[in-house]
Each structure stands twice: as C-alpha cells, then as structure tokens.
C-alpha cells in the first residue's frame with residue numbers, strides 16, 4: 136500500500152472508490168481524473184480482478200466494460216454504475232480486440248497486474264504506458280519488468296512530471 140499512498144488523498148479517487156467525501160484537488164487529482172476520463176474500456180489479469188473483487192465497492196470504479204484475461208470460464212458480471220466484467224478465455228489479443236470495440240473513440244487501458252501488462256508489452260500491443268514513481272524502497276518483491284523482451288521493445292519518453300508525492304512518467308513503446 137505504501138506505493139499507492141499518493142492516491143488515497145485524491146478527491147477523484149476517494150469519490151470513485153467510495154472512500155469518503157473531500158480530498159485534494161491539485162495536479163495529482165487531475166492526473167487520476169484524466170486517466171479515468173480517457174479510458175473507454177479496461178483489460179486486466181485474473182489476479183488483479185480477484186483482489187478487486189474483494190476490495191472494490193459494489194459500484195466498481197471503472198464505469199465501463201472490463202475484460203478479464205483468464206482461464207476461468209464465467210458469465211459476465213454486471214455491477215451497478217456501468218461496470219461489466221467480461222471473462223475472456225482465448226488470450227490477450229481477443230481481449231484487446233473486444234476492449235477496442237467497446238471503448239469506441241476512447242483509450243483501452245491495460246490496468247494490470249504486472250504479468251498481464253508484460254504480455255502485452257512483449258508482443259508490441261502497447262502504444263504508451265505510465266508509471267507513478269513513488270519514493271519507496273523495497274528490499275524484495277516482483278520486478279516490474281522481469282521477463283520483458285528488451286531486444287524487441289524500445290521506449291521514448293513522452294512525459295515526466297514531478298508532483299508533490301510522486302513522479303509521473305509516460306513512455307511511448309515501439310519495436311527496437
């Protein structure tokens with residue numbers, strides 16, 4: 136949770152996760168809101184979904200279709216507030232195709248976790264990714280880019296914005 140401490144005081148995040156009213160309304164809050172507003176559909180791995188299934192409020196915080204890449208067969212799970220989780224069993228590319236169609240003119244966000252993001256990076260299906268770099272040191276844990284195909288994937292920095300608590304970094308992804 137330390138990694139995400141910067142998020143919890145943000146007004147948009149608090150309201151979307153039903154954590155309570157009020158909160159900060161500075162640049163951090165704008166970045167969170169802008170990310171939400173540009174997203175027309177999300178894709179996520181099954182483990183991220185499982186954590187959220189326990190933790191998200193009944194009105195899940197996406198308010199769009201969400202495509203869960205998984206081996207588990209399950210009917211769509213519709214939540215109040217516009218989020219429907221669809222479970223996709225035939226791999227990351229069909230999940231992305233369905234998400235693109237659902238998102239129409241907005242972006243598809245590969246929400247996480249790291250394993251699923253990496254699958255998309257390695258096959259060249261990511262246009263851009265963002266990192267919120269937190270000032271937290273870990274002695275162990277999962278490396279964010281463990282398993283990346285560095286011979287194939289190259290990055291161009293498109294944004295670097297320090298805010299009060301973290302540094303927001305965005306990279307365009309291209310084939311090396």
Ligand SMILES: NC(=O)c1ccc[n+]([C@@H]2O[C@H](COP(=O)([O-])OP(=O)(O)OC[C@H]3O[C@@H](n4cnc5c(N)ncnc54)[C@H](OP(=O)(O)O)[C@@H]3O)[C@@H](O)[C@H]2O)c1
Pocket residue numbers: 179180181182183184186187204205206207224225226227246247248249250251252254
């Ligand atoms: N707090 C946050 O905002 C946030 C965001 C993202 C992640 N997280 C955390 O990150 C962790 C999860 O990340 P993770 O990287 O370990 O896992 P992940 O990417 O969320 O999920 C991996 C799982 O998704 C399914 N999957 C992935 N690719 C697939 C494919 N091509 N075909 C079929 N199924 C596929 C498999 O599950 P099955 O075989 O079981 O179907 C796989 O074990 C959790 O602890 C979560 O809480 C937190």
